[in-house]
Amino acid sequence: MAAYLSRLHHISLHVTNVDKIAYELVSKFKFNLFVARLTEKSKQLAFRKGAAVFVVNERPNKSPLELNGVTLSTGRGISPSQSEPGWTNNIQPGENNDKDPNCLYDVHPHYPVDTASNVCFEVEDVERSFKSLRNLGCDFLVPPTEVCDEKGLVTYSVVKSILGNVNHTLVDTSKYKGSFLPGFQEVENVAKSTESCPITHFDHITYACPRRCTPQVMSWYERHFGFQRFFIDSNEDVDEGYVLNKEGIGLRLTAMEYWKCSETGIKLPFTDRKQPDCKFVIAESLPEQGRNQVDTFLEQHRGPGIQHIGLYTQDIVSTAQTMGQAGVHFFSPPPAYYTEVGKQQEMEDVGYDPQMLSQHGILLDTDLRQAQTDPSCQTTDTQKKRYLLQVFTKPIFSEDTFFLELIERRGASGFGEGNIQALWRSVQAYMDTERAETEAQGENTTQPQNITPEPKHCHNA
Structure with missing residues (x-):
């Protein structure tokens, strides 16, 4: 049990x-x-x-x-x-x-x-x-x-x-x-932050794992803790997960959630029914597009582990602005993201200025795909449209192995499949730049270890 x-x-x-x-x-x-x-x-x-x-x-x-x-x-x-x-x-x-x-x-x-x-x-x-x-x-x-x-x-x-x-x-x-x-x-005589930064809870935790390990990891959490599958995309393949395999990005994402019993489908008896949930995402690279940021994490971290954590905020614009002024550095998505066909209109339809989002590196994704198949989502009322906003911080550890994500949800429960490519491309560009600078300085003197072991090596003793 x-x-x-x-x-x-x-x-x-x-x-x-x-x-x-x-x-x-x-x-x-x-x-x-x-x-x-x-x-x-x-x-x-x-x-x-x-x-x-x-x-x-x-x-x-x-x-x-x-x-x-x-x-x-x-x-x-x-x-x-x-x-x-x-x-x-x-x-x-x-x-x-x-x-x-x-x-x-x-x-x-x-x-x-x-x-x-x-x-x-x-x-x-x-x-x-x-x-x-x-x-x-x-x-x-x-x-x-x-x-x-x-x-x-x-x-x-x-x-x-x-x-x-x-x-x-x-x-x-x-x-x-x-x-x-x-x-x-309890700590005494320490100043408390009074600035507006409405972070409320952990939204999700993302694991980076070697290729072909995802099914084993999913099975372990399902068997031992009652986790069940959460689909990132409505068209996601049950076995393959959400796959992004084009334009230099080879990535597989699979998500799971823990607050429901996988055997009976009933909710757990929480003491506080309003307790927020936290999802878990497993990321692995695909070989077709060559090396990517998951591989970089596995090498720098010396194995699989927690790559980033999503912090839920009630106002991502004010949070990003406050953190940015305090010295937090965010990844900058490709400028073309904010001008691509339909994206600018998508942002304006839910009340955001694309230029303002661009200044903070914030990405926005609406449930347009869901609206095409779910009549209940088809509405012109801005207050009822489902969307989310996301932005990644640059790594906070010296080895570039761990970073944070800010995420604001307005009715959307997924991870912004329309944003994933832009988000991960900006992270990968940063990783590539950092790696090139390290190699140029002569600090990378050892050959990379094997980062695509067989599934049995998911468990590093």
Whole structure:
């Protein structure tokens, strides 16, 4: 029996330069640091925007108390590097008697590059989920474990996924009344972002995987967590997924969702019926068009994993403008996208100025294809037209392996099949430029590893 999931609790990042990522999440992406856990050998900071929570963990490949040549004091918080000005000087978590040097609610991955590697889910019963998944043959990195403080008790376990270094923490917080999790202390004297940036939750998570691995990954999530297929395009082939195989882009995208029971079709008994959902997208390259950004990710990341995460915003224009002014860099789609036949009219029909969208690199896609087959979508009322807007940030890790996407949905539940080619082409152009510059500088001195293994290699031990 599968271990059905209630909601997405948080996503963990493991990075070398905690100061840099912390600074960018707060100053550029307008997240708020709200709790921290600092011990002699572990540093974990949690950032929140709406229901979206990132936990940033320090990768243990340097001295636990030294980062970029700066000695850190767990009693006084984080000392920033010179490139991240002094807001981090004020990080002072409350009194913390936690002596456990380990990484709570996760494991230290000992991974060679910065990575987003743990997607934590809330479940109703950790012990029952553990037994079900163990009977199905899952590997557990942490067995059911209890952590408590004066505000209650939390039980969690960590299961290894089939895809690269991705793990899943399963956590039950029903007996906890604190602001986050036991072991984390509320942070004092840190300025909160007050700028308008209406991000509410994680919209989707995209995995990059080797060729021919998608069916195996889909099957694993369906069997173990009750995921079911979500069709990106109304004409998408059940077996092949959404395929983009032209003009230099060879890409297969397949999506899945987790809040419905695949066996009975019933919805899970959420505590909060309004809890937003989060979809998962699997991306793999196709050989016909040669090397693309998925291959680049697999090489730079040293294997499959989380390539990007979509942040849902209620106003993508104001969010992109605020982030852009704060220093976030976005991918620029080809200029022809905004002038191609029908696209300009499509944007104006739902009330947007194409030139304004172009300034921010925002793409817009309406459900025109669905309107051709679904009479209920055929309307001239702007308020009832289904559409979405998207824009990608440039990578936030030094290895160019991970980036964020802003997405605003107006009734559209897919991923903008009309935008996919423009989005991925702009990302690929950036990757090609970065690779060429690296090679020109003589930094790429090793031969690329094999990035198209057989399906059995989807699970990187």
